[in-house]
Amino acid sequence: MSLQVIDNATCTFCGCVCDDIQLHYDETRIHKANKACVLGTAWFLNHTVEHKYPDALIDGKKASLDDAIELAATLLHEADMPLVYGMSNTTCEAQKECAALADQLGGLLDSHTSL
Amino acid sequence: MGGKVSCTLGEVKQRADFIVYWGGNPAECHPRHFTKYTLMQKSKFLPRGRKDRTMVLVDIRETKSAKASDIFLQVRPGKDFELITILRALIKDQNVSDEAIADTGLTREVLDDLVQRMKSAKFGCMFFGMGLSMTRGKHMNSAALLTLAAEMNAFTKFVAMPMRGHGNVTGADVMMRWQTGYPFGITFNRGYPRYNPGEFSTVDVLVRGDCDAAFIIGADPGGTMPQPAIDHLKRIPTIVLDPHVTHTSKLARVHITTAPQGIAAPGTAYRMDEVPLPLKPPLKSPYPTDEYVVRRINEAIMAKPFWLPDGSQPQMLTAQV
């Protein structure tokens, strides 16, 4: 089967964020990441579209996405001083939503930088 | 980090003939930094590529990056701030005692040579890693190095840039600065953003046990933070968003699996020099994106009464008059 190709794809594994990677892929996985370094290649090749993990877990048990979102909202809303933390391995669009979340909760907002 | 003297990696690639890596190991942590930007590239201004550039590595031990360097300076652990301060004095021809220099583990000849090279460079760039910013002195070290870079501009063009770690941490900084005015360590508990690292930074908040819920996205503190912080995460309701079931997911009340950025989730990521780059995800994930899940949580919270005692939203100033 022939593979599809994306030119100039972006690797986000390290701070270099190389944007010249050529990815060869099919429906399930990436087979080749040209120009990427060892770290980047491992990052691209290790992810597949398999349904490896459950959609959501509540107290360690499988749960639906909707239930998990509802419970998350309730827990955060009930808290007096919720913390929103992390945001390293995610997109700027999601980070912006996180800022909105902390703002609306009157909570704390922090990233990996402060470690 | 407002007010830093910096530039893009494109300028470094085209012009920088003097490169310093301080407390970082690019050979192993940022493998393509040398080849793409700092050492190997030829340009109009540096036609001979590597031969036209000088690379200095400052670190506490000889890492793999030392092989790529022209000069390796082994500084005594925890003496980075002192060394930077000495350099700041030496570039201005101020007196520095022999004991002070010996205390950093280096010699006067080496430092004089370094200062001489820094001043005769056409375009110098200092990259600093976690070996500088996460050891004794922490952000005071980074601030000192940024000041050194700024002061070097009295003699020649000099810039400094942090070597940011994995993923989109730079994006988090940039985005928080844009949305709140501060880069990290922020609280909204008075309804407007306030900034105080040490008080509102995560490790401190968790170790003191200040917060009573945690929402963790794109990070795995369960694997990296000190034990008292992890213990507190176990005590309070923790919510985790991650493409994998992580250490933190195992101690969380709620884990939601999301699509990995850049592989199955589209969006934007910032390079370490704060250049935003679009992601081109090739795969379609069975999981939703982070952005979608956080927005859904936001909407669910919006449907509940606001946290002010009377449940009302804060009003704009114009609405009050």
Ligand code: SF4
């Ligand atoms: S390809 Fe290598 S150097 Fe480039 S961003 Fe990915 S991990 Fe970093």
